Amino acid sequence: MRVPFWRSLSGRLLLLTVLFVLLGEVLIYVPSIARYRLAYLHERVEAGHLATLALEAAPRGQLQPELEARMLGHAMVDAVVLRTPARSSFMMSVDMPPPVDDTFDLRESGPVELIFDAFDVMIDGKDKTIRVLDESRMAPGTVVEVVFGQGDLYKSMRDFSNRILTLSIILSLLTASSVFVSLQWLMIGPLRTITANLARFRKNPEDRGSQIADTNRSDEIGLAQKSLSDMQRDLRRALLQKTRLAALGSAMGKVNHDLRNTLATAMIASDSLAQSEDPAVQKVTPRLVSAMDRAVALCSRTLDYAQSDEPELEPARFSLHRMIDDVAEIVAMDTDVKIDWVNEVPADIEVTADHIQLFRVFQNLSRNALDAMPNGGRICISARRDNDEIVIDVVDNGPGIPEKAQANLFQPFAGSARPGGSGLGLAIARENMRLHGGDITLAETGADGTRFRLTLPAD
Ligand SMILES: Nc1ncnc2c1ncn2[C@@H]1O[C@H](COP(=O)(O)OP(=O)(O)O)[C@@H](O)[C@H]1O
Ligand SMILES: [Mg+2]
Structure with a gap:
């Protein structure tokens, strides 16, 4: 240009x-x-x-x-x-x-x-x-x-x-032409090189040859050139890693897919095992079935995550209090754990968000709390308006998040510290909240319980 x-x-x-x-x-x-x-x-x-x-x-x-x-x-x-x-x-x-x-x-x-x-x-x-x-x-x-x-x-x-x-x-x-010549030499020339390089880099960022050449200049242009070069190097590495991860992801997808089918066959086999009258077999079969259930669930969630794109949000306006009640009801339906639900969200707080996605976030948080408190406990959800944000706290009185889960809590596959966990729940929750223009963070965790803090833009 x-x-x-x-x-x-x-x-x-x-x-x-x-x-x-x-x-x-x-x-x-x-x-x-x-x-x-x-x-x-x-x-x-x-x-x-x-x-x-x-x-x-x-x-x-x-x-x-x-x-x-x-x-x-x-x-x-x-x-x-x-x-x-x-x-x-x-x-x-x-x-x-x-x-x-x-x-x-x-x-x-x-x-x-x-x-x-x-x-x-x-x-x-x-x-x-x-x-x-x-x-x-x-x-x-x-x-x-x-x-x-x-x-x-x-x-x-x-x-x-x-x-x-x-x-x-x-x-x-005379002055103007000397200014012109020195400018060409000191600035315009190098700037043109940078612009041309950027165009080349944009076309083919993975090509090592499109990286801007190193320079000995120590002035502002030299600095710009150096940071550009560093940025290009980092970007190329990130791209390379992403490409590898994508390849790995699709390979994982295939493995998972086959694994799920294999497991389904095994499930059928174990169903017939359950008919057996041998007491030893009858004793181990339920454990076998539940282990396979967990394995199938893990496979399915991983597959879903790998195949899912950024979801299209369908925002609607609804009462937060009512949604929390619904979440509590659904979560309580498939567990035997005795949970004391406290919904402290003021009745007048309404949010504009995708109901399904936000529901999923709270469902995940509640399930996590439940998993952490197999002997029962308390889950308290409160909310308040703070300037242009709605701040929601999800608090439980469980044993806190294990140290090894804390470091990579919001990273896919990395934050799980329980058997059968995929480490996807919080990662997806964060992705979701950020899509909504908000966020989720771990506010505090310890032997007395855990508090997650969520924010949503108020309107
Ligand atoms: N409320 C909680 N109390 C204690 N530990 C928790 C809580 N929420 C999450 N965790 C820990 O964080 C880990 C990551 O959670 P998550 O991302 O939902 O993955 P997953 O539930 O599949 O393991 C869990 O394995 C668990 O160890
Ligand atoms: Mg979870």
Whole structure:
């Protein structure tokens, strides 16, 4: 997938660099053009002052008209007036000095004013004649006043500006292209490699060749590349394991299937054994039958789990209290264990959930409790609303969960600690609760009993 140049990272950065460099140049240019004009004006004032020095030496303070004109021409001014602290004044002027359009007193000009005046010159100052006043640098206290046309100033300021403009353009292009090149080299290139690799990895995650190459870079991109590489490695291993497990699962399915049929045949055989009159045989047969029953049940549950997909939920709204009553009734029906059922769920709590699946969760929890308390006990179920959750506690006063079952309690096939157990009940319960947007955790367990805590989103 290619991004159009002006929308790409490098394109945008290129543009931004040009803009920033130009902005920088403008910030430099504005005061420097004002300073340029000021220097020019100072120069005229000093030149005018120099020209008047000849007057002081001349007899009666008068010069030959051509000499005067030549001196003014050299100073590039039309007229000069000099006022000394002793209040004497000298004046030189061309024959017909042009009328003055503007007067600038450099003794009183601030920086902002100087900037505006400079732009004034370049905008429409070409044909103006101006008068400039300043204190002489050579003779403090002496005020020099010069009059001249701005044409020359206008032209040199324009030249100066053009030079700066050209320079700025060259500079910004140079900077921008070096930024561009380094960016390509440091970021865009590696990013492209990463993107291309991701695409390849997505197509074929199991192929070792699609893993991103290792890098020596220690910067952020290098880090990203390293964690990407680690992630790909882990993912590939997980995938491989999943594939193996899936294969194992289907093999298990086949074995289980055959085993169940074999066991069914054995059951028929044991049924005829039960008819036997031999007391020794009659004594062992019930145990044989119940062992085979358990084996068949285990096979069936394992097969169901292996074949089941994530169930489609069919949510409905119902009273939690009523459902718990139903669970108690059903569970009590096929056991001889004496159980004291306490349903403490407030009657007004309703949940939106798949009734069948949620029923199954509570049925599993109750059966587990029952299995743990063969001599009878108490099962108490309570619930409360807590902000945006409904919290349900299932508590029994059994002997607690054996240590070895606790570690992998919610993992399929791993959490069982009783003979004939599949270790699937709690795993399926958790899968189910999470599908509903809730969860199930073991809140506490010990010699006094066990408490499972379930949550469901409240609505
Ligand atoms: N309420 C309980 N009290 C004591 N032990 C329990 C309780 N619930 C579960 N267990 C223990 O946790 C194990 C795992 O339960 P479960 O996942 O339902 O698998 P299974 O019931 O097939 O063994 C059980 O074998 C049992 O040892
Ligand atoms: Mg169970």
